[in-house]
Amino acid sequence: MDLRPGRRGAPPRFVLRGVSEKNHEGKRTARERLAVEREKQKTAEKRRRGLIVGASVVCVLGLAAVIGVVAANAGKDDESDSAGPVVTPAGALGEDGTVIPVGKKDAKATLTVWEDFRCPACKAFEQAYGPTVNELTAAGQLKVEYHLVTLIDGGMGGTGSRNAANAAACAQDDGKFAAYHEVLFANQPMESDDAYADNDRLIELAGKVDGLDTPAFRSCVEDGRHNSWVAKSHEAFQKGGFTGTPTVLFDGENIYQDRSMTPEKLKQMVQEANKD
Incomplete structure (x- = not known):
């Protein structure tokens, strides 16, 4: 949390930078996990199809x-x-x-x-x-x-x-x-x-x-x-x-x-x- 002065005569503002960055980082990590999971599913599906074709x-x-x-x-x-x-x-x-x-x-x-x-x-x-x-x-x-x-x-x-x-x-x-x-x-x-x-x-x-x-x-x-x-x-x-x-x-x-x-x-x- 950063403390920065506000406008003249106004009370200081509190800017929650650290929390915002953590949320952003969390969303990015979630997206990456989702992408990895989707790639695993694609690989598994290709393997499944290959086995079906190979046996028929x-x-x-x-x-x-x-x-x-x-x-x-x-x-x-x-x-x-x-x-x-x-x-x-x-x-x-x-x-x-x-x-x-x-x-x-x-x-x-x-x-x-x-x-x-x-x-x-x-x-x-x-x-x-x-x-x-x-x-x-x-x-x-x-x-x-x-x-x-x-x-x-x-x-x-x-x-x-x-x-x-x-x-x-x-x-x-x-x-x-x-x-x-x-x-x-x-x-x-x-x-x-x-x-x-x-x-x-x-x-x-x-x-x-x-x-x-x-x-x-x-x-x-x-x-x-x-x-x-x-x-x-x-x-x-x-x-x-x-x-x-x-x-x-x-x-x-x-x-x-x-x-x-x-x-x-x-x-x-x-x-x-x-x-x-």
């Missing part, structure tokens, strides 16, 4: 192209679940019998797809490109080689990828893979929801495909008849050096490296291959 599928949409990357480590099924003989689905092709073919064998263009029925990016690819792929396979211009993997089971835990793949292989035994494949992606649960681990749900969805829900199909699904085959297919995915789903190759070339890829561009590529 990153989808990039560009000119109708869908580029999917699964940022998860590939895992193996529990040995007790995948033990047993490898039962290859009817009509499966390839040196290791892990290819499920769709389309005419003599089609001049080939699309190779590695996919996981729990993978959101795989569903996005199916939604964006499915109609075009169906059109080209029906016209005899394109054949598709499907490989089923269990990447999400390894990254997120659970058995939904494997059980759905086994059910799809059971559908292949009845010649109804393509139709059931479409149903599985159309009804795909959230990535974190392991709903496809429930065989009853997989059998329920089979009711959407004419003639698929039979005692033979139910037995195949419930027994996990093709579980070891699914594990073998996933092993082929790992040996191929692939790291994400879907991985899509056109005549051996990874078309996901082309960010300008669209269904129309794919159609043009197939038509060019058929001209040659």
